[in-house]
Amino acid sequence: MTETLYPEVPVLVVGGGSVGLLAAALLTHHGVPVVLVERRSGPSVHPRATGIGARTVEILRELGLDAAVDAAAVDLRGGVGKAVARTVVDMGAGDVVTVPMPTPSADEPDVTPFRLRGVCAQDRLDAVVAADLSRRGADLRWSTRLVGIAQDADGVDVELDGPDGRYALRCAHVVAADGTHSTVRTALGVGTTGPGDLGKSMINILFRADLRPHLRGMAFATCTITTPQAPGLLATVDGETNWVFHVACDVDAGERPEDFTPERCAAIVRTAVGDPDLDVEVRSVLSWRPRSAAAQRFAVGRVFLAGDAAHTVSPIGAFGLNTGVADAHNLAWKLAAVHHGAAGASLLDTYAHEREPVAAATLDQAMRRLADPGLHWGRGPEADAARVAAGVWAAPVVHLGQRYDSAAVVDPRPELPSTVDLAAALDGSPGSRVPHAWIDGVSTLDLVASRWTLLVGAEGEGWLTAAVDVGLPAHRVAVPWLSDDGALLVRPDGIVAMRAMAPAPDPVRFLTGVLDQVLARPVPVPST
Template identity: 90%
Template sequence: MTKTAYPEVPVLVVGGGSVGLLTAALLAHHGVPAVLVERRSGPSVHPRATGIGSRTVEVLRELGLDTAVDAVAVDLRGAAGKAVARTVVEMGAGDVVTVPMPTPSAAELDTTPFRLRGVCAQDRLDAVVAADLARRGADLRWSTRLVGIAQDADGVDVELEGPDGRYSLRCARVVAADGTHSAVRTALGVGTSGAGDLGKSMINILFRADLRLHLRGMSFATCTITTPEASGLLATVDGETNWVFHVSCDVDGGERPEDFTHERCVAVVRAAVGDPDLDVEVRSVLPWRPRSSLADRFAVGRVFLVGDAAHTVSPLGAFGLNTGVADAHNLAWKLAAVHHGEAGAGLLDTYAQEREPVAAATLDQAMRRLADPELHWGRGPEADAARAAAGVWAAPVVHLGQRYDSAAVVDPRPELPSTVDLAVALDGSPGSRVPHAWVDGVSTLDLAASRWTLLVGTAGDRWLAAAADVGLPAHRVSAPWLSDDGALLVRPDAIVAMRVTAPVPDPARFLADVLDQVLARPVGGLAVGEPACVDVRLASHELAG
């Protein structure tokens, strides 16, 4: 590698897709200077995903970006989530079968009150996050690719190639968000397992055409086009003039992605719409193939894999992007805690311990849906019974209900009490996402966002005093998942780190002990806030899951 002296970078993020950008944003949010490198000249204009799940919306809210993202989302309230029609023209004429966009029930709003008004294409999400990073003065290095990486016990040396040539960078840690064919993962010698490529090769055509006249006021998230001349899947980008159309590429029949020329793509779009004279601008064409794979390891030394570099999820269910965002959310606060001297390096081991099982379960759930999409889209008792027979969890449970089991959770309860009812799954158990409850008009999710927080029961005066002693924000909550004299310690990623259901002799000492344990701090710990945590060894206390 070229030996050039540069100041050490706390974290290098490789890859400027949605997950890479959000990783950098979360690190900046936690006060960690990071450098992001991306081989493209800027954020991608070609969306690969449009479904942003509720947990991702919670992360965006934590960053203060949920309103901006909602503003660029397509308003699909009361619209069709899924449609089937021969052509767009026939769909607008009423010859269409639709499945409505899911409308959140009161029970669902009780679990997560924050959601978008519709779908948000990835390019629109990326534009919002990239603009926020630029506003923060983040170091985003476009048109820059990683060409070499080597690590030792104290850091990671990378060689980069950018507009001004090659140079070296010394990094404390590296986050690889460089996609399915991750160069970082390959350089580390990390293999993958899983089904691999699934089904036919596809062509994703991003195009601009005003379809409003043909749609006659109809809106949808996706529409399966069945005309033999151009069967495929039409997905909305802005619901008016920007769209993506997925068509198959018959590789087995000798067809190649390069056969989809500009002229052919225009003809395909016109056939799918049903208008031979439609004014079409093809903006971008991307070949792709559904895939299911899982990296053998999510971390090697000082290098961590997130997003598609760690797992590639088959598309049905919209689990792929959202699982990658959850990776970033889990990792960023841990990197920040170690960088700021608040945690021992052992905390970073819990990233792989927590995310690998969740990603594996998510891949399994996506694969179970693949053979029969109605297992995902179906409604009513018959669909519920079919899901139960096929071992398919409710989609909200996949997005929000999964649990962590690691040293960063005291007495974890990884078994899901329900794979159907999210409210049952979010019961305050250690390792689960903290339940939503309103406290003086503020959600517990907002109270706990980005910081260690103690939630105490209605008779929790001693816990409140103890939290003040160790520098923790604390709030009194009346909820069925929190006993009157109990307490929940919530991590910066809104995961319950500890639950106590009975009084302890010395609450301040107890909290200090727990923080030392979950933050992998040596005895004699490092302060989380002011005043410093009490310096003691972990004792045995009554915990409850």
């Protein structure tokens, strides 16, 4: 190993995909210096996902990136979420079955402050986050591989191989977001559980072709192409000239991923479109396989697994990327609290305690959808009844409604009151995401603003005074999920840490005790 001296860094993020980039962005947002290493030369140009869920949008909003990501999204207002057609030509001619984009009805409760106008391909998301990190002066080390890792009680030593050779780095903590075949997870000796690979191997063809003349103004997120000569799934990247087509690789028939040359892929695309003369530029070809697996442990000492390194989710439901972003969001504020001396080290234990059950539930929900995709796409009372019978939660509940049960929550309520009604799941219970409500034109989520925040009822003067003494920002709210003289303590990640439905005899002492508990702070021993 080359003996090159580098200053110790608080957090090393391994992996420059969406989860790694957002982990670095969230840590930077919380004032923690970060080094990110990625073996590729830059953000991926090949989108692996296009479905950005509501909770991820809220996290982007917290970072101030919601508008930029919305601008990068394909406008599907008035479009459809899913289409089924023999070819693209047939689809544009009107021979198509469609499922509308899920939009709130007039009587549906407003559960989130901002929605993207459509889908945003993962490469576009990554470009927005990476550019923001660069503007903030983050230390992003592309073309750099982790080749060794060891830890002790005081830190983590890693060996990196970059453009200028190998060097050592000493870190306080490591976030491993380095994918399904995580080098870090393997080096730590952490195995995985679950069914593993599912179904056939797939080929992901990223191509450029102007499909607008064939679509005749139709906009969609995905379209299942059914022509027997080239069946597959077409997904929009920009809705005009950039697309992804997923086609099966029939290994049983002797096909291999390397058989899908650019020339063959272009011919497949032309057949799927229904235009033999279409001008097609194949930009990239990746092989992949649906998978469902979870790491046996999400944390080992000072190293934390996130995203696909912690769990690989089968694709129906668009839960994979979003579950990984939620990992990063949960972990970032905790690492920051420990780094800044505001919390005890054992707060970090709650990362695995909270995220492992959520990941397990999400993997289960994705697998149930894989068995019957109609349970995911169905709309209306009959579809809700079918989901309940099959144990399938409504997708918004999977994205927004799951709850935490750990030492970082006082009196948690982990059981969901409803797996269909998101508003019922977001009722202000400890462990749930704080309900969204507009307070003088500002969302309660925006009031939290990445800080510990106290929301108090309309008659909560005592709580307001105590918040000042404790050093908490506080806001008066009149909402159905909080009594007039009650208080709700919200964590920096928007999770309810405590709910009091009545005044405390000594609110300053009460709030101090709650913060000491959830932040794992040492309790002073009274002098004698």
